[in-house]
Amino acid sequence: MYLNTFAPGVEPLDMTGTDEFASLLQSARDLGLDVPARVRYVSRNVVVNGLRFAALEWGEPGAPDVLLLHGGNQTAHSWDLVSLILAGRFHVVAYDQRGHGDSEWPRDGDSSTEAMAADAAEVVRQLGLRRPTVMGHSMGGLVTMTLLLAHPDIAERAVLVDVGPEIAEEGTRQIMEFVRNTAEFDSLDEFVDRVTAYDPYRSREHITRTARYNLMRRVDGKYVSKHDQRRRLLRVGAMEAPRRPSLDDVRAITCPVLVVRGGDSHVLAPDAAERFAAALPDGRLVTVPDCGHNVHSQNTPGFLEAVLPFLVPPAAQGAKQEHPITGQSSSRADS
Numbered sequence: 282m283y284l285n286t287f288a289p290g291v292e293p294l295d296m297t298g299t300d301e302f303a304s305l306l307q308s309a310r311d312l313g314l315d316v317p318a319r320v321r322y323v324s325r326n327v328v329v330n331g332l333r334f335a336a337l338e339w340g341e342p343g344a345p346d347v348l349l350l351h352g353g354n355q356t357a358h359s360w361d362l363v364s365l366i367l368a369g370r371f372h373v374v375a376y377d378q379r380g381h382g383d384s385e386w387p388r389d390g391d392s393s394t395e396a397m398a399a400d401a402a403e404v405v406r407q408l409g410l411r412r413p414t415v416m417g418h419s420m421g422g423l424v425t426m427t428l429l430l431a432h433p434d435i436a437e438r439a440v441l442v443d444v445g446p447e448i449a450e451e452g453t454r455q456i457m458e459f460v461r462n463t464a465e466f467d468s469l470d471e472f473v474d475r476v477t478a479y480d481p482y483r484s485r486e487h488i489t490r491t492a493r494y495n496l497m498r499r500v501d502g503k504y505v506s507k508h509d510q511r512r513r514l515l516r517v518g519a520m521e522a523p524r525r526p527s528l529d530d531v532r533a534i535t536c537p538v539l540v541v542r543g544g545d546s547h548v549l550a551p552d553a554a555e556r557f558a559a560a561l562p563d564g565r566l567v568t569v570p571d572c573g574h575n576v577h578s579q580n581t582p583g584f585l586e587a588v589l590p591f592l593v594p595p596a597a598q599g600a601k602q603e604h605p606i607t608g609q610s611s612s613r614a615d616s
Contacts, residue, residue: 284493285357285358286324286333287383293323293561294557296337304490305361311455311484313582314362317369327376329403335383336376336404340368345437346413347592349375350401350421352575354460354508356382362581370593376420380509382494383613392509394524398427405435415591418442418547418577426526429534438537440588441591443549443574446528447539452574463495464473466504468537472496481573482579529559539564540541541592544570565591 286301287292296302297320309316323338337537345369349360357375364373377384379400380392387396401424413580415436417425422444429439459479464474469492474487496504538561542554549557551568558566567587572579 282498283383284496284498285383288324290311291326293325293338296322296324300492305365308487309362309365310492310503311487312362314366314582314585315453316365320365320368322365322368323392327404327407329400330388332379332385334373334379334385334400334401334404336408337364337377339364342372344372344501345416345592346372346410347371347373348401348405348410348413348415348436349373350397350415350417351375351378351381352421352425353456354381354463354495354506355418356494356507358382358491359575360416361562362493363577363584366581366585367592371414372410374404374410374413378424382507386509390509394423394427397424398431398514400434401425401428402432412437414438414440415528416442416588417444417445419574423525426531426534427524430526430530430535433533433535436536438539438591439534440539440541440591441578442541442584443543443546445549445553446526446560447550447553447556448525448548449553450552452546454575455547463600464506464510466496467502468498469504479574480573480579488520528556531557531560535562537591538565539588540564541576541587542565542566542568543572543574543575543576543579544568546576546584548574548598 300373302322306316316490321339321341325336325338327334327336349364351357351359356377361377364375367373378397381387394433413436415425415428422441425441427438451521463472463475472492473485473489477485495507497507499505540554542549554566558564569576569580569583569587571583577584
């Protein structure tokens with residue numbers, strides 16, 4: 282049994298009247314985010330490379346396009362707070378990647394980075410996205426890098442969140458251990474307890490509101506992960522390591538790239554992040570404080586403060602511009 286709402290067929294489903302949207306608005310208010318007065322937010326399905334993908338679409342078609350790619354063991358809903366704020370000026374698409382969330386699991390078990398990048402390229406084509414900004418977190422960042430290398434002209438710019446060619450083994454070990462311990466539960470409270478202990482940056486209330494996106498209820502009453510566990514099981518308790526582009530590889534990425542590191546991250550070390558940004562032909566680095574690996578969900582206001590000037594350069598904002606987080610009016614700052 283699914284715990285969340287999503288489009289049952291080919292027609293988009295308006296999500297703004299659901300209790301899920303109401304709970305998202307409450308989380309945004311808790312964080313002091315300035316929510317657009319009116320938001321277009323729909324759930325839809327798209328068939329790509331022989332698989333059905335569950336996608337979330339925010340904002341008005343015709344606005345600049347943004348494609349969001351989530352991390353491993355996560356879903357498109359990990360971007361909800363970011364999408365909500367971006368929807369005021371962008372057309373945002375976030376989808377559950379193969380083997381995750383409400384999307385189909387690949388029949389052949391292929392959840393390689395290359396397969397996911399091919400999915401992303403086809404999503405861009407099928408939905409008519411025009412050189413979007415592509416934002417990828419962790420696994421989604423690896424997919425983004427692979428996508429940019431395979432299709433150099435597909436994106437206007439990219440944001441890579443707490444990921445790079447060099448990552449710390451201890452950080453990835455902690456993530457793998459967490460994934461192993463969050464596959465099956467007797468109750469939702471047990472799951473929330475486990476996530477709260479692992480993630481001290483989010484409130485228990487916010488974690489409770491988002492639990493529905495990572496779990497489903499089995500016929501025996503147990504709550505189980507919605508994510509495909511076959512890669513992990515194939516390696517006797519360890520997650521299969523995806524192919525990671527090297528520092529030499531990323532020198533071929535020509536579009537502007539913002540590397541976002543969590544200030545307390547155990548995955549992307551400061552020196553590794555600096556080497557990554559320096560290797561990119563048009564790269565820059567920003568570190569967001571008060572968060573770990575999951576930057577955009579653990580410190581959403583800080584993430585938006587870091588990313589919005591990259592998405593909307595000051596010169597394009599006009600002489601007067603509302604603050605993107607608080608909504609207060611301020612003069613344009615020089616870049």
